[in-house]
Amino acid sequence: MSMDYKKFSRRVLCLALLMPVSTVAAELTVAVASNFTAPAKYLAEEFEAQSEHQVRLVFGSSGRFFAQISNGAPFDLFFSADQEKPQELIENGLAIDDSLFTYALGGLVLWSRDEQLIQSSPAVLSSNQFSRLSIANARHAPYGIAAEEVLSNLNLLANLQSKLVRGENIAQTFQFVFTGNAELGFVAKSQVYQDDILISGSAWQVTEDLYSPIRQDAVLLQRASTNDAALAFLAFVRSSRGRSIIRSYGYVVGD
Amino acid sequence: MNVSNHTANQISVAINHKLSERGGRTFNLDVDLDLPAKGITAVFGESGSGKTTLLRCIAGLETSSHGEIRVRGVVWQRETDFIPCHQRRVGYVFQESSLFPHLNVKKNIAFGISRSPSQLDTEHYHEIIELMGLASLLQQYPDQLSGGERQRAAIARALIIEPDLLLMDEPLASLDMKRKQEILPYLESVHEKLDVPIIYVTHSIDEVARLADYLVVLEEGKVIANGGLKEVLSNIEHPLHLGEETGVVVEAEVRERDSEWNLIRATFEGGELWIRDGGDEIGHNIRIRILARDVSLALSEHTDTSIINRLRVEVEKIQYVVGQSMLLVSLKAGNSTIIARLSRRSAHHLNINEGMEVWAQIKGVAILR
Amino acid sequence: MGFSEADIGAILLTLRLATTVTILLLLFGAPLAWWLARTSSRFKGPIGALIALPLVLPPTVLGFYLLLALGPNGPIGQFTQSLGLGTFAFSYSGLVIGSIFYSLPFVVQPLQNAFDAVGERPLEVAATLGAGPVDRFFSIALPLAKPGFFTAAVLGFAHTVGEFGVVLMIGGNIPGETRVVSVQIYDHVEALAYDQANQLALLMVVFSFLILLSVYGMQKKSHRQVLRFSQ
Numbered sequence: 001m002s003m004d005y006k007k008f009s010r011r012v013l014c015l016a017l018l019m020p021v022s023t024v025a026a027e028l029t030v031a032v033a034s035n036f037t038a039p040a041k042y043l044a045e046e047f048e049a050q051s052e053h054q055v056r057l058v059f060g061s062s063g064r065f066f067a068q069i070s071n072g073a074p075f076d077l078f079f080s081a082d083q084e085k086p087q088e089l090i091e092n093g094l095a096i097d098d099s100l101f102t103y104a105l106g107g108l109v110l111w112s113r114d115e116q117l118i119q120s121s122p123a124v125l126s127s128n129q130f131s132r133l134s135i136a137n138a139r140h141a142p143y144g145i146a147a148e149e150v151l152s153n154l155n156l157l158a159n160l161q162s163k164l165v166r167g168e169n170i171a172q173t174f175q176f177v178f179t180g181n182a183e184l185g186f187v188a189k190s191q192v193y194q195d196d197i198l199i200s201g202s203a204w205q206v207t208e209d210l211y212s213p214i215r216q217d218a219v220l221l222q223r224a225s226t227n228d229a230a231l232a233f234l235a236f237v238r239s240s241r242g243r244s245i246i247r248s249y250g251y252v253v254g255d
Numbered sequence: 256m257n258v259s260n261h262t263a264n265q266i267s268v269a270i271n272h273k274l275s276e277r278g279g280r281t282f283n284l285d286v287d288l289d290l291p292a293k294g295i296t297a298v299f300g301e302s303g304s305g306k307t308t309l310l311r312c313i314a315g316l317e318t319s320s321h322g323e324i325r326v327r328g329v330v331w332q333r334e335t336d337f338i339p340c341h342q343r344r345v346g347y348v349f350q351e352s353s354l355f356p357h358l359n360v361k362k363n364i365a366f367g368i369s370r371s372p373s374q375l376d377t378e379h380y381h382e383i384i385e386l387m388g389l390a391s392l393l394q395q396y397p398d399q400l401s402g403g404e405r406q407r408a409a410i411a412r413a414l415i416i417e418p419d420l421l422l423m424d425e426p427l428a429s430l431d432m433k434r435k436q437e438i439l440p441y442l443e444s445v446h447e448k449l450d451v452p453i454i455y456v457t458h459s460i461d462e463v464a465r466l467a468d469y470l471v472v473l474e475e476g477k478v479i480a481n482g483g484l485k486e487v488l489s490n491i492e493h494p495l496h497l498g499e500e501t502g503v504v505v506e507a508e509v510r511e512r513d514s515e516w517n518l519i520r521a522t523f524e525g526g527e528l529w530i531r532d533g534g535d536e537i538g539h540n541i542r543i544r545i546l547a548r549d550v551s552l553a554l555s556e557h558t559d560t561s562i563i564n565r566l567r568v569e570v571e572k573i574q575y576v577v578g579q580s581m582l583l584v585s586l587k588a589g590n591s592t593i594i595a596r597l598s599r600r601s602a603h604h605l606n607i608n609e610g611m612e613v614w615a616q617i618k619g620v621a622i623l624r
Numbered sequence: 625m626g627f628s629e630a631d632i633g634a635i636l637l638t639l640r641l642a643t644t645v646t647i648l649l650l651l652f653g654a655p656l657a658w659w660l661a662r663t664s665s666r667f668k669g670p671i672g673a674l675i676a677l678p679l680v681l682p683p684t685v686l687g688f689y690l691l692l693a694l695g696p697n698g699p700i701g702q703f704t705q706s707l708g709l710g711t712f713a714f715s716y717s718g719l720v721i722g723s724i725f726y727s728l729p730f731v732v733q734p735l736q737n738a739f740d741a742v743g744e745r746p747l748e749v750a751a752t753l754g755a756g757p758v759d760r761f762f763s764i765a766l767p768l769a770k771p772g773f774f775t776a777a778v779l780g781f782a783h784t785v786g787e788f789g790v791v792l793m794i795g796g797n798i799p800g801e802t803r804v805v806s807v808q809i810y811d812h813v814e815a816l817a818y819d820q821a822n823q824l825a826l827l828m829v830v831f832s833f834l835i836l837l838s839v840y841g842m843q844k845k846s847h848r849q850v851l852r853f854s855q
Contacts, residue, residue, distance in 0.1 A: 063814030088816075132714060137797060140814035165714040165796030168810065176796065180695040181713035316748050340751040341759075347752035353745060357767045366763075370754035416753065 025052035026229035029074060031065040032057055033081035033216065035106065035143070035170045035188050039249040040079065046245070047236045053229040061169050063140050069094055069221060076224035077233065079103060079216065081170075082142040086219040099220035103237055104251035106214035107189030108146045110204040111177060117184060118202040124184065125156050130163070134176040134185030137166045143173070146211040147186035153210045189250035196250070216251075266290040266327070266420060266452060270312045272320035274305055274476055284308050284320075284476040290469060292327050292420075295446055295453045297467035297484070299460065299495075305476040306456040307350075310422045313454065314347050315340035326420050341370075346413030346421040346451070351429045352405040354397040360408045361393040367416040380415060386444055387411040403434040407441055414449065421445075421453045427462065442466060443624060460500045464488075464544050465623045489592035491574040491583040501583065502546035503593050504623065509535045525588025526566045533622045542623040547583060549618040550595035554605060556614050564617040568593070570609050573602065586615055593617075631824060633800055634808040641716070641804060642784040645723040649731040649780045650773065652724075657735030658761065676729045683726065687793025690722050694794060714796030719804075722790045731780040738772020739765060774842050782835040786828070 032040040037059050044055040062081045069075055080086045089095040112118050136144030151157040167173030170188045177185040192199055224230040236242050243253045269287040284305040290296050298306045312320040324331040331338050354363050368375050384390055387407045397405055406426055427435045470487040472480040472495055480493045489503045507521035517532045535541050556565055568586035575582050582602055584595045660672055678686055693700045694713040701711045712718035742765055750760045788806035795802035805824055812821035
């Protein structure tokens with residue numbers, strides 16, 4: 001991974017040196033997993049401010065993007081919510097192998113709108129204080145897989161099975177809790193934390209030993225292999241400024 | 256409001272109801288009528304005169320009408336009392352075929368029976384089925400019937416419930432000439448054999464002349480003439496805008512048949528007439544129509560003419576219409592009245608005056624029934 | 625090939641949901657359509673428009689508001705809680721409620737058209753033959769509007785089967801409770817299980833085609849029947 005990264009960044013650097021500073025303004029289209037909506041917007045805004053390029057963001061589910069890219073959708077970059085889909089695109093020859101990198105690690109949070117319900121611990125899960133627990137669909141949503149792992153490690157999965165309601169993605173999982181239809185749920189840290197401060201309600205930040213890291217990978221798509229704007233945006237996301245933006249939304253980013 | 260003595264032999268209808276006509280023009284249907292509770296009362300008028308609305312008000316289908324309706328002593332409507340249509344003992348035959356398409360003839364007819372408060376009289380049932388010639392059609396569905404058959408079934412359906420009043424809204428208007436001729440005898444036998452009073456709306460003076468006993472003429476929602484058929488038709492002071500159709504109806508009896516010339520002799524109150532033989536038996540009563548345009552006048556009896564019917568009559572009234580070249584003269588023949596139409600010039604030339612005795616020459620007579 | 629147990633569960637649940645919703649909609653929809661077809665009330669327009677809203681609104685809008693309404697602070701949620709029934713989101717009952725709103729126009733509009741086509745005349749005829757208002761509805765309006773009932777039932781059923789956005793919003797993907805076929809297909813696609821998605825999707829295509837075929841066949845027939853009455 002780090003090898004790839006070095007190789008790739010060298011290439012980006014070379015490109016940057018070869019190009020005149022004021023490159024021709026270009027446009028790029030980025031498919032972004034919906035959990036990454038807010039940071040992606042912020043990143044695009046700053047990137048546009050310091051370059052001549054225009055970024056078009058498209059938000060949606062990673063599974064749908066995968067199907068669309070496989071069928072010729074005009075995206076230049078793909079920010080997936082998991083690792084499998086970018087990997088599969090590479091194997092299918094639709095994405096560029098050495099561009100693959102993990103842009104963020106999602107944090108899982110047990111959250112409720114009720115300020116009293118969660119006492120910064122999983123204790124509430126073994127109580128009778130709720131009738132619905134919202135999690136993302138573990139069949140295809142990485143946050144759902146993580147949530148089931150947590151419940152399984154706490155030996156609660158079987159007991160809570162009848163209380164589980166499943167959102168199709170992490171945005172919907174959050175919506176179920178936000179509207180009060182489920183009292184609590186496993187949501188993305190980025191949805192309820194801003195600059196490491198809980199925005200509202202009560203929460204327990206799930207300890208990292210209870211679930212495998214939720215790695216979110218990005219990849220440059222084949223059709224954009226020579227798209228300067230796409231390369232420049234990737235470089236920006238990996239810059240220290242880019243990483244601090246992502247971090248400010250509650251994601252963990254490697255150094 | 257009508258305050259006349261009301262008996263079980265009367266139908267009184269006093270109605271005020273707003274009508275809106277095509278073109279956005281509105282006027283009120285405003286009638287106050289006492290009608291006999293027997294025979295056929297024809298309501299005659301041009302389209303848009305309010306005839307159908309009058310029937311609908313009587314049936315209770317117009318729920319916003321004001322007034323008072325009493326039929327054979329039963330109040331159907333008065334001030335705030337409004338008996339809804341389905342509780343009035345009324346039969347209604349609509350202009351177009353109104354059989355229920357999902358029921359066969361038998362079930363169409365049975366529809367009213369099962370909802371009637373009175374017990375079905377099987378004799379009455381068979382009488383109606385026979386009268387309307389439906390025995391072989393009972394299992395048929397409406398779309399398997401001709402227009403005339405459908406209308407006969409609709410009439411039977413309305414009659415079978417023994418209504419106190421039968422309302423018919425131009426029941427022949429949707430039929431062609433041939434079908435009309437096919438239905439008319441059925442209507443006449445209803446008239447002869449059943450004692451249900453009928454209010455019959457039509458814009459055809461032929462149907463009026465043939466069927467009616469009593470006549471109401473409507474114009475723009477108002478009654479402009481009202482009375483026994485013969486009286487209304489022979490009253491030249493209220494011309495009915497019939498034009499070429501102006502004429503009278505008289506009842507006569509067949510007396511003699513002249514097979515050689517294919518004629519019959521019929522007598523009426525005002526004399527006798529030779530008429531083309533239509534096959535009526537001697538002794539039968541027939542209704543004949545004499546149009547004003549077929550009657551001319553002479554000061555003396557002329558035998559040297561092709562006209563065989565000549566009656567000695569007395570000039571009763573002369574009706575001039577300003578600006579027109581023709582005038583109408585009503586003539587007393589015994590107790591009957593006939594009308595002649597003359598040019599004003601001829602009237603002037605003959606110097607005709609009321610009270611004068613003249614000869615009426617009748618060019619044509621039609622047997623109605 | 626062959627459907628998995630989960631797929632069959634979703635198919636059976638979908639059929640049960642569509643049947644329940646269709647029956648309820650015919651029961652509630654018929655008087656509503658009858659009223660709409662005959663009233664001259666000034667509320668006719670607004671109520672007709674309200675019923676038709678699901679035709680033009682994205683199902684997600686309806687689903688979103690239903691989610692809010694069914695929730696513990698929403699009006700329906702408050703009501704069901706006061707009856708001691710809890711909240712209805714993520715339950716079969718909640719799905720039935722959502723589907724009733726969603727499929728309402730598909731049932732009410734064909735019924736209203738059918739009642740309109742029956743017209744005043746047969747009802748007036750029935751009144752002159754002694755039938756009161758309720759009698760007229762059952763003995764004349766219903767039988768004459770029968771083709772409309774068929775169309776309404778088929779469209780309501782089919783539309784409920786095809787419902788996705790609303791279910792997604794208020795369903796919660798619970799097997800045997802809220803995981804219907806359309807959601808199952810979505811999950812298959814998301815999980816890159818394209819073969820399974822294809823099987824179920826094909827089933828939906830064939831089903832929908834047959835449904836529409838029967839409706840068009842029926843409409844031709846009912847058109848003839850309407851003509852028959854006006855002869």
